[in-house]
Amino acid sequence: MTITIRNLKRRPGGRESVRERTYETDEINIGREADNDLQLLDLRIALKHAKLKRNANGTASFQMLGGQTATINGRLKTRDNNLKPGAVIRIGVYEIRIEEPNSPDDLTVTLEQTETVEAAITSADEERVFGLKRTLPGKRIMAWTFSLIVLGLFLAFPIWASKDNHKEAAKALPMQADLAWNSGPISLMHANLKSECATCHTKAFVPVKDQACVECHKQLGDHAKAKDMRQSKPEVSGFDAKLNQVSELFNRPIDRCASCHVEHNSRAKIVPSNQEMCADCHKNLDKSLPHTKLLNVSDFGSDHPEFKPSVITLPSFTSPTFTRISLDENPKGYSGLKFPHKKHLETGGPVAKMAGQIGGKFSTGLGSGVECADCHREEAGGALFEPVNMQQDCAVCHDLVFENDDGYARTLRHGEPDEVIASMRDFYQAKALGNIRDAEMNSRTRRRPGKAATLRDLNRRELAFKQADERTAAKVNAIFSKGGACFDCHEIDKPTDIATLDFAIRPISVNDRFYPKSPFDHESHKIGDLKCETCHEAKASKSSNDVLLPKIKICRDCHIGEKSYAEGGKLAEGTLPSTCLTCHTYHNGPHAEIMGGKTLGND
Amino acid sequence: MAKKNQSVAVHSSFLAHRNYLFLKLSLLICFISIVGYMWADFEPVRNGGTWYGYTLGTIGALLILWLTMLGMRKRWITQGHWSLKGWTSAHIYLGLALLIVATLHTGFQFGWNLHTLSYGLMIGVIASGLFGIYFYATVPRHMSNNRGEMGQADMLDEVENLDRLLRETAQPLNDKYIELVRDSTNKTVLGGNIFKRLSGRDKKCPTQAALKFFREELRTVDNASHGAILDLISVLERKNSLLQHIRKHIRFRALLEFWLYFHIPLTFALLAALTAHIVSVFYYS
Structure with a gap:
């Protein structure tokens, strides 16, 4: 028994070629695999797809x-057992037709590839269907585009x-080219420079230099x-030295202006105020800078010398002598004036009684006395006080009447x-003249004319003027x-002969x-129940030479x-930490020259 | 639990690589960075321009360069400790550590400037990477369950095969049915735009429409066509079910790839911004 396969190929032009192969069997295997009797090359055909039996x-x-x-005769099948001549089987691109047998023992089929085998699914097909490459813009093109935009806008x-x-052309543009380089808002003090980067950044890749400041x-x-600053600077070692x-190495020496004044940090004041910056040098000045008069200081609360106000030790109308003396030494200041605060502020004392009678701004009640504010008026802004003025503050009691004459003071x-x-x-003298005139006009005292009478008149006049001079001197x-x-108030230089009238007031200043380098602000101390006497012991002062300034201990009650x-000091209500820059x-500084265009730290 | 341990022993994921070595390394980096940030003495405020700021910035920039090199590294095939899986694991954990390092580098100073742009781009890259981690950790299992033993090419082959079958089974049918079959073979779209891909379905799928139609039709059709339509329905069912799997597969592939379309371009934008950032701070130093 045989099975004959007629392999039919149609050539271009309609010619047919048939190759016959006869199998001496009644069953052949069909599939894609090579060991099939009939190997059909099409990926849609399984390796072992089917059996054809006679x-x-x-x-x-x-x-x-x-x-x-x-598909058998147009129907999808999984098997068919009785195929007569004329039946058509289709698998993959092939058609198998059952023919009239050549002989009774034979089964003849024609095999024809009716369609071309489509190319196998390529990885490109796979990617087209499953991948995103065709769906989205390519990653590479996006990467290049974004990179070039960023580099162009923000670098080039x-x-x-x-x-x-290019500066002129750049200025004409509506957008500031280097705006995006700003690493943070500039401080308020330099806000006018915010679009003028080159004012400070004068040269590319060179850190801001002091010259710019x-x-x-x-x-x-x-x-x-x-020289003193270099000498007093503490030795830096270890990690900090490496950092320096x-x-x-990056061209940023540590004593530039910008070392302390760091810009583009809006949250920070451009003036640093941390105490360490001062204390680093000032805590050991006695050792590092032996010739200085400055005392060691490292912390207001725990290590600060007693205040040394500038007190006047020699008054002068033009240039009084100031000397800085520690409050510990109970300094005396010489203004040239006499003013016992105690006498003036005492309740129930003579001053108080007089003030009560006068009325006006001193009339705080009969006998209640004078208050600080009656004479010490705040200056505008309230930091300090206006100078006490004789006419305004003293004359109401201390009048300068020297004679009451005809009802006129x-x-x-x-x-x-x-x-x-x-x-x-x-x-x-005017009084003497008046008396002479009165005597000569009076008929009872007028004399008969004559030499003796003239002489008497002359004597009388001389006497009157002499008396006037004596009276003046007295x-x-x-x-x-x-x-x-x-x-009452002044120190007087008296002449040895009072007739010379050579009296003089000693200079007053x-x-x-008292603290010209560390001005004190009274205004900001108007808090709580603070009064003048909280700090100034004026009520007990019997002499104007007393320096009525509070000692540091008083300040430390609050500061x-x-x-x-930082070390856990108390910060109760009303107390506040103070840095050096709170006052200094x-x-x-007291020991510096105007830099005048020189850069910092250069002699 | 036992099962989990077993699976780790056989195949540890890129996240658990070498017993979470790179997670531990990254946590160490974060810890040191944070402690240093607290400890270092900055005047006047913490910012990128202090010595510690520069240190963190340098570490961050080197990290970014190294992380970017994964794109080169994945094209070289090697094995061992520095296998691609090892690199990926390190890439993920060190990339997350970069989030801490770079944030501390900013000193929490942000503004409308190039420097914050660089930071923002970096956040974009890391965020898209986080999506990547999530999808790489979860999707492959679903993907594998979905496609069974079938490869992508097999799926497409099968679609073609079924289309041929459709054409063949439709041969004996009345002309009025042919149009529907041709729609299924010619107008069925696999893929489409990104949203269709991510949705994993196609509501207007002609195959599904045809299947629905023929199922209805089966009730009223005459005996002559009955058998042919039954055949057709069985093929349409096979195709419809295959299409569902394919569309799910497309969705999974999209999930696995989509984030990279942010991750990669943003990375290069970041490299550009980083370059401009570094040049600018020294240009105006």
């Missing part, structure tokens, strides 16, 4: 293996604009002599001792002596600023130092 009755049976399918554009020959800050003083080395002018003396002399002496109007606070300044 039945005993001459019909054919087509049997699928492993659930494969084929600002660099282009920073070149000298002093270009504007011409009048700024250095802190101290550069690295900093120098004759008053002297304050502040001009020579004029005072002249006024008094003029007054008494009166002037009286006001410049104990109990007199001038003497009232100290209006503790940064270090004491760094530049324009």
Whole structure:
């Protein structure tokens, strides 16, 4: 028994070629695998796809293996056992037709590839269906696009604009080229420079130099002599020294302006105020800088010397002598004035009684006395006080009346001792003249004319003027002596012969600023129940020489130092940590010169 | 629990690689960075320009460069401790550590500038990477369950095969049915735009429409066509079920790849911004 396969191929032009192969069997295997009797190359055909059998009755049976399918006579089948000549089986691209047998023992089928085998599914097909490549713009093109946009806008554009020959063109653009380079808001003080980066960043890749700062800050003083500052700086070692080395390596020496004044950190003040910056040098000044008069200090609360106010030790109308004396040494200041605060502030004392009678601004109640504010008026802003003024503050009690004449009080002018003396002399001489005139006009005292009478008149006039001079001398002496109007408040230089009227007021200098380098702000201390006497012991002071400034102990009732606070110092209600800069300044210090365009730390 | 241990012994995931070595390394880096941040003395405020800021910035920039090299590394095939899986594991954990290092580098100073842009791009890269981690950890299992033993090419082959069968089974049918079959073979779309791919289904699938139609039709059709339509329905059912699997597979592939379309371009934008950032801070130093 045989099975004959006629392999039919149609050539171009309609010619057919048939190759016949006869198998000496009644069953052949069909599939893609090479060991099949009939190997059909199409990926849709399984390796072992089907069996073709010749039945005993001459019909054919087509049997699928492993659930494969084929279309038999147009119907999808998994098996067919009785295929007569004319039946058509289709698997994959092939058509198998059952033919009339060549002989009774034979089964003849024609095999024809009716369609071309489509190319196998390629990985490109797979990617097209399953991958995202065709769906989205390519990753590479997006990467390049984004990168070039970023590099162009944020690198090339600002660099282009920073070149000298492009500056004009860049300015004309609506957008600031290097705006995006700003690493943080600039401090308020420099806000006018926010779009002028090149004002400070003068050269590319060179850190901001001090020259850029002093270009504007011409009048700024250095802190101290550069040599002294170098000498007092603590030795840096270990990690910090390495950090400094690295900093120098990047062209950033550690004593630049910008070392302390760090810009583009809006949250931070551009003026650093941490205590360590001062204490680093000032805590050991006695060792590091033996010639200095400055005392060691490291913390206001725990390590700060007693205050040393500038007190006047020699008053002068033009240039009084100031000396800094520690409050521990109970300093005396000499203003040239006599003013016992105790007497004036005492309740129930003579001053208080007088004040009660006067009324006006002193009339705080009969006998209740004078208050600080009656004489010490705040200056505008409230930091300090206006100078006490004789006319305004003293004259209401201390009037300068020297004579009551014809119901008029004759008053002297304050502040001009020579004029005072002249006024008094003029007054008494005028009085003498008046007396002479009165005598000559009076008929009872008028004499008969004659030589003797003329002589008597002459004597009388001389006598009157002599008496006037004597009176003047006595009166002037009286006001410049104990109990007199001038003497009450002033120190007097008396002449040996009072007839010369050569009296003089000693110079007076009232100290209006005891701490010229660390001005104290009274206004900001108007808190809680603080009163003048909380700090100033004026009520007990019997002499104007007393320096009525509070000692540091009083300040420490409220103020503790940064270090004491950090170390767990109390911060009860009303206490606050204070740094050095609360009272002191760094530049324009007491021992520095104006830099005048020089850079910091250079001699 | 026992099962889990077993699976770790046989195949540890990229996350658990070498007993979470790189997770531990990254946690150490984060810990040291945070402690240093607390300890280091900054004046006047913490920012990228202090010595510690520069240190963190340098570490961060080197990390970014190394992380970017995964793209090169994955093209070289090697094994062992520095296997691609090892690199991926390190890439993930060190990339997450970068989040801490770079954030501390900023000193929490942000603004509308190039520097924050760089930071934002980095956040974008890390965030898209997080999606990647999630999908790589969860999707492959579903993907494998979905496609069984079938490869992608097998699926497409099978579609073609079924299309041929459809054409063949449709031969005896009335002309009025042919259009539907042709729609199924010619107009069934696999893939489509990104949203279709991510949805994993196609509501307007012509195959499904045809299947629905023929099932209805079966009730009223005459005996002559009954058998042929039954055959057709069985093929359509096979195709419909295959399409569902394919669409699920497309969805999984999209999930596995989609995040990379953010991760990679943003990475290169970040490299550009980082370059500009570094040049700018020294240009105006």
